[in-house]
Amino acid sequence: MSRFRKLIEQAQPDLVGQDLSRPFEELGVDSFDLMNLRVGLERELGEEISDTQWTEFTSLAQIVSYCESRDGDGPTLYGINQDTEDGYVRRFELNMPQMAIESLSESWLFKEIGASHWELLCAGLGQRSAALADEMGNRLYATFARVRHDATQPLSSFEEAEDVRLSGEISRFGGGMYISRFELESLAAQDKRIVSQMITSFSRRGGEGNTNLVKSQPQVAENSITDLAQPPQFVEEYRRIKKGTQDTLGLGGMTLQLTDAIETEFEYELNPYHDLNGVGLLYFAAYPIIADTCEAQHFNAHAASGDTRWELRWSTLARDIMYYANCDITDTIVYRLHSHRIEGGRLATTASLSRKSDGALMAKVFVVKAERL
Known part of the structure; x- marks a missing residue:
């Protein structure tokens, strides 16, 4: 077995015995997987693979073949x-x-x-x-x-x-x-x-x-x-959750169950003056604020008369956001609350943000908040 194929299978055991000539999508290999594999293959090869060459690959078999053809030709760069x-x-x-x-x-x-x-x-x-x-x-x-x-x-x-x-x-x-x-x-x-x-x-x-x-x-x-x-483990955990092979997350002293169930959902209209960054992308720092805005909208709407506003009742203790996609200025974001649990003065929520235009998942948002005293 080619050592380059062996390296791929060691990095992603689910590819063992698979036909690597199949397109990336059919094998369930996404851009994050390819980025990880690229690092390992370049190190094994002893040279960088140019972006021009990398973007031409449509299958792992092509990558293996390229590495075998270049084996031993380049200097060690890492x-x-x-x-x-x-x-x-x-x-x-x-x-x-x-x-x-x-x-x-x-x-x-x-x-x-x-x-x-x-x-x-x-x-x-x-x-x-x-x-x-x-x-x-x-x-x-x-x-x-x-x-x-x-x-x-x-x-x-x-x-x-x-x-x-x-x-x-x-x-x-x-x-x-x-x-x-x-x-x-x-x-x-x-x-x-x-x-x-x-x-x-x-x-x-x-x-x-x-x-x-x-x-x-x-x-x-x-x-x-x-x-x-x-x-590091921080990267590997991101990969497992993105792949759907990890179903819990430890955060803020609580264990959050990762679920696709939907408790409620809201549409959020972008505010370009606040939500977009200097190059016109949805700013990474806007994602948690969008999630909190929609969360508060839901719980304030269901609060009893005289209850403290949601924003004044809870304060963030821990947050974990996993980003998957961006959106255009004309897009609407769909916020989905998947679960919430109050326990021992702490609130744990799992939520997601998606593009309304095509349904693409943009982020998963996990939060633990503490009740203000």
Whole structure:
């Protein structure tokens, strides 16, 4: 057996014995799987496979054949730079721009860690964000795959004028996947911190609009970001949930059951001034706010007279978002609440966001909130 085929089967055991000449879609191989496989194959081959060549492949058999034909021809390009400084520290005083509903703003938190991730990424690649392009000159965008934060105390415990410190670091798996970890900790109170993790890859527009984003990777002279020998568990869990092979998720001290059942659904009309980013894509930081807006709309509509508004009753303790697609400015988003459970002063919800235009799943949103005292 070709060692390249063996590598593919080791990475994805469900492909053992399969006919690899079948199209990717028939084998259940998606763009995230291909990105993982590309890293392993390039390392085994000892050279990068150009984007021009990669986009021509329609089956794994073609990839194996190409690797066998190139075996031994290229230089080894991958290694771990132990001397690279992949992190930084910042300090903030929490004031009105960082606050919302008398607590730390989750929208600000997403934007801040996203910008910090992007800053570390560009520094490691030695490029300004606007200059990042693939080998064909296509503009590249950081595409978020997963963002998760876990707090020791709910966001409502953070107060105005409180000093906090944000520290972070970044690593990568090959040239196309970047993983970061940030910690926001209070300097005024012990054991009050938020640990955030995220995964991004790179995409280019494959045509008009935002619904056809194609995975790619930047063409840079040097990449100083530490290269991991294998994808971390955080990445592997994302893959299992996307594939439907994991049916529970631990979050905020609770176990969430992953289900497709629907308790309710709402349509959300995009607000371009708030929801879209500078390049016209639905901003990754808008996804949790859209989900929370629809969640509150549902529970406020079913509240008894005199009940505290939903937004004032609950504060985020942990959130995990898995991103799958984007949308156009003309699209409507369908929010679906799949489950909710209140237990011991905590609320766990599972939800999803989809495009109304074609039904494509855009994200899964998992949240645990604590009841405000």
